[in-house]
Amino acid sequence: MPFTWSGRATQTLSATAMGALLLTSAMKHFRDPAFFHQVVPDFLCRDDTGERPNGACAVMTRDEWVALSGLLEAGAAVGLLIPATRPATAWGVTAMFTAFLAGHADALRRAYGPAGTAAQRKVHTARLPLQLPLIAWAWSLRKPGQAARRRQ
Template sequence: MSRSERSPLLLAGLLAAAGVTHFAQPRQYDAIIPGALPGDPRTWTYASGAVELALAAGVALPRTRKVAALATAAFFVGVFPANVKMAVDWRDRPARQKAAAMGRLPLQLPLVLWARSVAKNGEGRA
């Protein structure tokens, strides 16, 4: 299997793993839900986990890959405020935790670009 054939499956695996952790360990996600969002943070945690699982399925399937990968790029942009909140909230934590929170911020750009690349390379494939 070539690198271009593996890339969508790896992205789908990342999304699926993240989606599962939203249900298996929701408290860690509840804590980074921006307070400006209405309702209970747990609802947002479960909703974002469900979205990640749906995106994973869409990216894994060649027929829906392009649209799902573009939606994934938008999703990564949309969750950026939660990563900012985490970085701000964790600024006084031990160095390792602070570094992990800060490290998530620049990681969003490669994730967006990866999803866009999967969408572009997924065009016309069935």
């Protein structure tokens, strides 16, 4: 008799994998925040030096945005592991990854600008399209056992 996965088991495995990915990313936010600096759009960042005119409008520094997104990812990792909170968390993660598109697009724009380097162009050219499968993956976790029901 062949082994078959139930929809619930498949979703639990998928949610666990995404949770592990989010937790790994969250830890990197605190171990190597500079890695994420380029994907925080300038218009969001407070500039306490007074060099940029939008410094008065933005609420947090680049480091604070990186820390906040790391905390959100850590919380999302936990939320995906709990079946009762998984649907709401999946909606939130989908929205978070969608919002991150703006930062990735801005980083790609800057990488191809006059100050961009070849390494930045490579990294950001790869990072932007990777958001799309992450968005689809998070979206797939909204309803329990969805994948198994479609196959039947």
